[in-house]
Amino acid sequence: MSNVGKRPLDGLRVLDFSHVLAGPFATRVLGDMGADIVKVNSAGRADGANAPLHPYYLMWNRNKRALALDLSREESRVLCRQLCETADVVIDNFSVGVLDRWGVGYDDVSGTNPGVIYVQMSGMGDGGPWSKYVTYAPTIHALAGLTHLTGVPGREDIGIGFSYNDHQAGLHGAVAILAALASRHSTGRGQRVDVSQFEVGVNFAGPALLDLFANGHAARPTGNKLPYDDVVPHNVYRCAPVDVSAIIDERWVAIACMDDAQWQALKGVMGQPEWAENADFDLVEGRVAAMDVIDAQVSQWTQTRDAYEVMTICQDAGVPAGVVQNGRDLAERDPQLALSGMLQKLDDVSPTLGQTWVDRLPIHFDQTPCNDYQRVRDLGEDNAAVLKDWLGMDAADVARAEDDGLLR
Amino acid sequence: MTETAGALADVRILDLTDERGIYGAKLMADLGADVVRPEPPQGDPLRSRGPHFEAAGAGCTSLWYAYFASNRRFFYLDLQAPQAAEQLAGLVAHADIVLTCDRGFGLELLDLKAAQEQRGELVIINTSSFGQTGPWRDYLAPDIVAGALGGAAATTGDVDTPPLKGFGELNFMVSGAYVAIAALGALFSARATGKGQRADVSVHECLVSCLEQVLMLYWYADRLMREDNVLPRRGSTHWSDAYSVMTGINGSIMITPTPDFDNQLAWLIEEGVHEDLIDPKYMEPENLRLRIDRTMEILRNWVAGKDVEALFHEAQSRHCPYGWVLPIERVADNPQLDARAWYTPYNIGEAQTKATGAPYHFSATPWALADHHGPDADTAAILADIGWSDEQ
Numbered sequence: 001m002s003n004v005g006k007r008p009l010d011g012l013r014v015l016d017f018s019h020v021l022a023g024p025f026a027t028r029v030l031g032d033m034g035a036d037i038v039k040v041n042s043a044g045r046a047d048g049a050n051a052p053l054h055p056y057y058l059m060w061n062r063n064k065r066a067l068a069l070d071l072s073r074e075e076s077r078v079l080c081r082q083l084c085e086t087a088d089v090v091i092d093n094f095s096v097g098v099l100d101r102w103g104v105g106y107d108d109v110s111g112t113n114p115g116v117i118y119v120q121m122s123g124m125g126d127g128g129p130w131s132k133y134v135t136y137a138p139t140i141h142a143l144a145g146l147t148h149l150t151g152v153p154g155r156e157d158i159g160i161g162f163s164y165n166d167h168q169a170g171l172h173g174a175v176a177i178l179a180a181l182a183s184r185h186s187t188g189r190g191q192r193v194d195v196s197q198f199e200v201g202v203n204f205a206g207p208a209l210l211d212l213f214a215n216g217h218a219a220r221p222t223g224n225k226l227p228y229d230d231v232v233p234h235n236v237y238r239c240a241p242v243d244v245s246a247i248i249d250e251r252w253v254a255i256a257c258m259d260d261a262q263w264q265a266l267k268g269v270m271g272q273p274e275w276a277e278n279a280d281f282d283l284v285e286g287r288v289a290a291m292d293v294i295d296a297q298v299s300q301w302t303q304t305r306d307a308y309e310v311m312t313i314c315q316d317a318g319v320p321a322g323v324v325q326n327g328r329d330l331a332e333r334d335p336q337l338a339l340s341g342m343l344q345k346l347d348d349v350s351p352t353l354g355q356t357w358v359d360r361l362p363i364h365f366d367q368t369p370c371n372d373y374q375r376v377r378d379l380g381e382d383n384a385a386v387l388k389d390w391l392g393m394d395a396a397d398v399a400r401a402e403d404d405g406l407l408r
Numbered sequence: 409m410t411e412t413a414g415a416l417a418d419v420r421i422l423d424l425t426d427e428r429g430i431y432g433a434k435l436m437a438d439l440g441a442d443v444v445r446p447e448p449p450q451g452d453p454l455r456s457r458g459p460h461f462e463a464a465g466a467g468c469t470s471l472w473y474a475y476f477a478s479n480r481r482f483f484y485l486d487l488q489a490p491q492a493a494e495q496l497a498g499l500v501a502h503a504d505i506v507l508t509c510d511r512g513f514g515l516e517l518l519d520l521k522a523a524q525e526q527r528g529e530l531v532i533i534n535t536s537s538f539g540q541t542g543p544w545r546d547y548l549a550p551d552i553v554a555g556a557l558g559g560a561a562a563t564t565g566d567v568d569t570p571p572l573k574g575f576g577e578l579n580f581m582v583s584g585a586y587v588a589i590a591a592l593g594a595l596f597s598a599r600a601t602g603k604g605q606r607a608d609v610s611v612h613e614c615l616v617s618c619l620e621q622v623l624m625l626y627w628y629a630d631r632l633m634r635e636d637n638v639l640p641r642r643g644s645t646h647w648s649d650a651y652s653v654m655t656g657i658n659g660s661i662m663i664t665p666t667p668d669f670d671n672q673l674a675w676l677i678e679e680g681v682h683e684d685l686i687d688p689k690y691m692e693p694e695n696l697r698l699r700i701d702r703t704m705e706i707l708r709n710w711v712a713g714k715d716v717e718a719l720f721h722e723a724q725s726r727h728c729p730y731g732w733v734l735p736i737e738r739v740a741d742n743p744q745l746d747a748r749a750w751y752t753p754y755n756i757g758e759a760q761t762k763a764t765g766a767p768y769h770f771s772a773t774p775w776a777l778a779d780h781h782g783p784d785a786d787t788a789a790i791l792a793d794i795g796w797s798d799e800q
Contacts, residue, residue: 142731161563228458362613
């Protein structure tokens with residue numbers, strides 16, 4: 001059987017009750033890889049970031065089919081149970097217990113569909129004194145130590161500037177689903193997976209927590225310094241123009257000499273300045289002792305230069321360096337993203353949702369390339385197709401269900 | 409496969425990754441895959457990464473390595489030795505999945521294209537910093553550089569700081585997660601079709617795909633009623649303006665009036681600190697931003713007089729998603745994690761400590777953390793597995 005022209009997860013059925021970012025990001029990845037993602041929404045829930053018109057929704061829900069179900073109605077819940085019986089994967093990120101109340105909890109579904117992979121991505125996981133706590137990514141960042149650790153010494157009010165943990169919880173959810181599918185391939189059995197977004201977040205502080213448990217050392221924010229390893233210079237330096245009226249116009253470049261040879265190369269790039277010829281700086285121990293001096297001098301060298309020029313001449317000399325790029329840079333200046341077609345404007349423009357864009361899956365499979373990107377679908381836009389494909393319902397039955405108000 | 413085996417217990421992986429992909433190998437190893445990691449005679453250079461735990465003994469002191477190279481079997485491989493290429497080929501022949509990174513260890517002795525021609529079901533996942541083509545293809549990008557070019561650093565920091573990297577290895581943990589997804593996705597396909605494949609993962613593209621508001625603002629600024637399609641770094645203030653870290657009596661707490669502003673308002677009214685928030689003008693849709701700004705201003709003054717621990721629990725009892733900013737020692741001693749028995753005993757070399765637990769809990773196939781060893785610990789067993797004899 002050839003797999004050319006197909007995508008890696010073709011044929012996989014995923015029933016997706018998730019909302020906001022973490023859960024939808026997990027299923028976005030699976031959908032990009034060819035899984036048939038049926039996203040369940042309803043008129044009653046389609047507001048805020050869960051409304052198909054909202055840019056947040058547009059970002060995380062391409063390559064999914066849209067089914068509307070009014071789950072306040074028992075007849076809709078019957079349809080929902082039937083869909084669960086035919087799904088390979090059921091995923092939600094409601095608080096624990098919501099799907100049980102709809103009669104599609106794990107015990108209900110696995111009784112008739114023992115192969116189902118049933119993933120619950122709650123904030124705190126199923127169990128524990130905080131299990132009912134409400135979380136968004138900034139909540140998790142704070143509780144997991146990521147806000148405290150990401151910043152500069154003496155401050156704990158900076159943290160990560162975007163919802164890192166939501167993306168990562170989604171990616172870890174996708175890993176868990178694929179691993180459970182691999183297990184099902186061997187055993188024939190599905191299982192339940194409990195993903196705590198809090199535990200995903202704490203996991204990222206793994207080495208720091210090991211250090212605390214083993215050595216009693218409590219990590220603190222270190223700015224752009226590596227917390228445990230001696231690497232100097234290792235910082236982000238201001239470039240031209242220096243006199244800007246708005247922070248958004250500032251330009252910066254990251255430079256990191258990961259070994260002594262790269263330091264020698266940087267000296268060469270800077271024109272062998274007298275201050276850098278100090279023999280004490282040849283070894284990293286000497287540079288660590290003089291870190292502030294070196295940072296100030298490197299900064300003085302970069303601040304009259306264009307950030308992209310600094311990056312280029314450093315990289316050409318074998319010194320790791322990179323411009324601090326913002327969204328405009330990524331979309332308009334980044335040659336790598338342009339070459340790979342990472343950012344795409346979709347030709348299929350929805351009359352209700354308008355023009356949309358996608359950032360493609362960053363995995364390039366050579367036999368099953370994932371180059372098919374379908375726009376976000378409006379509420380219930382695929383009701384008929386989904387119910388025909390998954391449940392064999394004919395058009396008349398679907399029309400009747402729509403008339404009865406079950407599919408909205 | 410036994411009843412207590414991990415989800416990937418029948419998957420064999422050869423791990424030739426560096427920092428850019430090692431987290432992906434860890435995720436799969438911790439899920440039960442048999443992951444073999446070759447090392448040079450002087451030991452994997454990543455064993456020098458701090459922090460260190462001297463009690464673990466020679467070769468095992470790196471806690472960075474104990475975390476990222478958990479659940480591996482280590483294999484001594486002298487690339488200068490005459491048998492090295494053949495042993496490496498034997499490891500490839502024994503694997504379902506081979507994980508590599510550009511310029512990674514041992515690649516010069518491997519012909520992975522030929523290996524894939526011989527075994528069509530083989531999956532190869534290669535991680536690079538910027539992909540296989542393009543002007544930046546050969547650029548060097550440790551985590552801080554990757555995060556700068558990939559858009560993460562521009563979001564992080566404050567007006568009085570430079571753009572900042574996330575603590576630790578947060579950028580490479582994104583590419584690592586994608587490595588695991590690529591490998592397991594290709595494995596799913598191979599098991600369905602009998603055909604493996606190669607997939608390339610670019611760290612740069614991985615980071616760009618995980619920037620929440622960055623591309624959204626660039627593409628949809630008008631729909632979000634934003635004047636500009638780029639936001640500067642601005643401390644802990646979320647792109648929506650409705651989440652921010654505030655200072656209380658004895659610490660900091662992430663405060664947000666979302667998702668239910670009325671719920672938050674009711675609480676402020678109850679405490680008599682709502683000021684003018686009941687003015688009907690704040691209910692007008694065009695004044696949403698005004699309402700957010702005013703609410704956050706009032707919350708900041710209100711929080712200043714609060715004990716943050718008590719405020720956190722009170723907020724959560726009212727379904728307000730506040731987050732107490734915890735230092736690492738409070739994360740280590742946490743009632744939620746304790747109740748779920750999350751931290752896990754971990755034997756590292758000659759010493760014992762605790763480590764972070766599973767990021768997911770499987771009902772039928774447990775996640776587990778095996779003892780962590782020094783270099784060369786498993787070479788003899790691995791040679792036996794691949795049928796290597798001394799005569800060779």
